[in-house]
Amino acid sequence: MSNTNLYEGQSIRVTRLDNGYAELCFDRQGDAINKFDARTVAELGEAGKALQGSGAKGLIVTSAKSSFIVGADITEFGRNFQQSEEEIARWALEANQLFNAIEDLPFPSVTAINALALGGGFEMALCTDYRVLDETGQVGFPEVKLGLFPGFGGTVRFARLCGADNAIEWVAGGPQQKAVAALKVHAVDGVVPTAKLREAAFKILDQAVAGKLDWQARRAQKKGPLQLNAIEGMMVFETSKAFVAQQAGPNMPAPLASVEAIQKGASKGRDEALKIEGQGFAKIAKSTAADALIGIFLSDQLLKKKAKAAQKLAKPVKQAAVLGAGIMGGGIAYTSAVKGVPVVMKDIAEKQLALGMSEANKLLSKQVERKKLKPEKAGEVLASIRPVLSYSEFQNIDVVVEAVVENPKIKKSVLAEVESLVAPGTIIASNTSSISIDELASALKHPENFLGMHFFNPVHRMPLVEVIYGEKTSKEAIATIAAYAGTMGKTPIVVKNCPGFLVNRILFPYFFGFMAAIRDGADFAKIDKVMEKFGWPMGPAYLEDVVGMDTAHHVGEVLAAGYPDRMGRGEGKSALDVMYEAKRFGQKNGLGFYKYETDPKGKPKKVADPVSYELLKAAQPKGQVDMSDEEIIERHMLPMIIETVRCLDDGIVETPNEADMGLIYGIGFPPFRGGALKYADTLGMKTVIEKCAKYAHLGKLYEPTESMKQMAAAGKTFYSK
Incomplete structure (x- = not known):
């Protein structure tokens, strides 16, 4: 039978x-x-x-x-x-x-x-x-x-x-x-x-x-x-x-x-x-949450499809190098080595190399503690990170990630030096958060092999990597770095060079909205509560403290120079200026908008600090007012929506999906709202423009683009239904 x-x-x-x-x-x-x-x-x-x-x-x-x-x-x-x-x-x-x-x-x-x-x-x-x-x-x-x-x-x-x-x-x-x-x-x-x-x-x-x-x-x-x-x-x-x-x-x-x-x-x-x-x-x-979260899932599929396509053009990366040790360099080296790509980590100071190795070792120990790695495997991974003080081991490197201090002069000097010592065709990427890729490329003889590879902090946790191409970057270089980011377990988003790239360019209008709200009398602690209730993992004051006032101040200046019409300096001191001048750099030195104490687990815990309110009087000429929740949300979210549309209009990213995923993976945009453009779709573009009109007196940061007006008139959305 x-x-x-x-x-x-x-x-x-x-x-x-x-x-x-x-x-x-x-x-x-x-x-x-x-x-x-x-x-x-x-x-x-x-x-x-x-x-x-x-x-x-x-x-x-x-x-x-x-x-x-x-x-x-x-x-x-x-x-x-x-x-x-x-x-x-x-x-x-x-x-x-x-x-x-x-x-x-x-x-x-x-x-x-x-x-x-x-x-x-x-x-x-x-x-x-x-x-x-x-x-x-x-x-x-x-x-x-x-x-x-x-x-x-x-x-x-x-x-x-x-x-x-x-x-x-x-x-x-x-x-x-x-x-x-x-x-x-x-x-x-x-x-x-x-x-x-x-x-x-x-x-x-x-x-x-x-x-x-x-x-x-x-x-x-x-x-x-x-x-x-x-x-x-x-x-x-x-x-x-x-x-x-x-x-x-x-x-x-x-x-x-x-x-x-x-x-x-x-x-x-x-x-x-x-x-x-x-x-x-x-x-x-x-529900709007289901709509947004399903949208994220589909956008993630699109990113995976793009990453797979990039692999066909990419050069294989069997050996990488990181220039600049310390916490960031150590994090990048660990992320590469743990996924099977060995790394040479170079610095000019023994102390920095020790810090970089210590960071990698700390991250590996945590994996062992959580039973994600066996001790012998962790040992192998650590051994595949080689700390060096010279360029003697740079002959067989496929990709170099430069992670030195965020200073164009120093970066250009280091990049020119490494280019002269690696094999022809080696791809060099800069982990810069704000410096123009074209400006850095001007120091190189082969700009086609150079681009940006912007990791987010902490490197081992944040899923996003911005792959930033300049005017002369080759398609092979873009594909190689996108594929390498994918190998590291990251989600790469390919971005055209511009001040602030994608994520910081969109995040800072949100911060500028925050500064203007404080100037007009809002309480930063209330703003944090309202924005956290809206869905952000932390409100803007707390986020500034985590990012660091010095970093935010520096990136803010880059963006002010890049987009003076809407991100230029206003009159008087901003809340950020006040904190920066008072050397309240946030979590890194224990004082920012909040004061930081160490909790029993050794992590920084924020507590209210009356000194902040005293200092901020210099940035609040009219004193404090009780700003409504609705106004707080609109003042923060509208500049973000508008700048995301501008990035799409300028071809900084190819699709709404990539713009929104950059915000979700890069800065923790509330996932159940689906990103700035998905949120605009949920509100409806006609409503967005009506809300913008309420804040027209605040300037160009709240001025909708021509494409937004056309969308509203035609009843269009960024995501087709």
């Missing part, structure tokens, strides 16, 4: 096996991964019909790919969310009926989960009576990270299988869980080595068919209400809702909505509970 093909689609096939069982295999044609798109969901319905009349005695669900199912196809489902709430709820319910058909088959079923089963993939596995997971596998519901929650029955089935408390933790938190954690909460029934996965799944089926496992009781558990009495239910849900709301904050509605969906469906049977899940899912899918 041989296997019989019962159904063949483009993503799913169903086979009647010669042992009397049926196999439903996910094997998406023309793709390296399995994911749920409309076609796969429709094929699941066909597969269910084929199985219904198959006469099989049990079902095994498998994947022919290296992972089970990585989740839903968000590019396609994201478009679905443009429909009305009612249409989305109907779509979710119709899809769930196809999953129900698998769950309701007249014989036992088991899923063999290899590697990843996330989101819709994990929800698929929950439809079967049993699950077995390979020991390296991970499962979970990452939907909240996209501003959503599970919509294919995850809130219903998981809560009934694993209990309300575990469901709240898994669904509202969104972590990927390892095999041991999944087994502990009974999300899976067994964990085995990958090679034994199929065999283990069949063993479970054999036991179910033989009556040794009560698969019908398991199914009844998933289809009935949650086993909680009213008091237990109230305690678990009300306590959790308060905690989840506090953790998620007011701008991320999905985690709390997921708990409410579990709670509302708890006393109902499966079908009623699925209707509740669908309605809640539809509501959350229409």
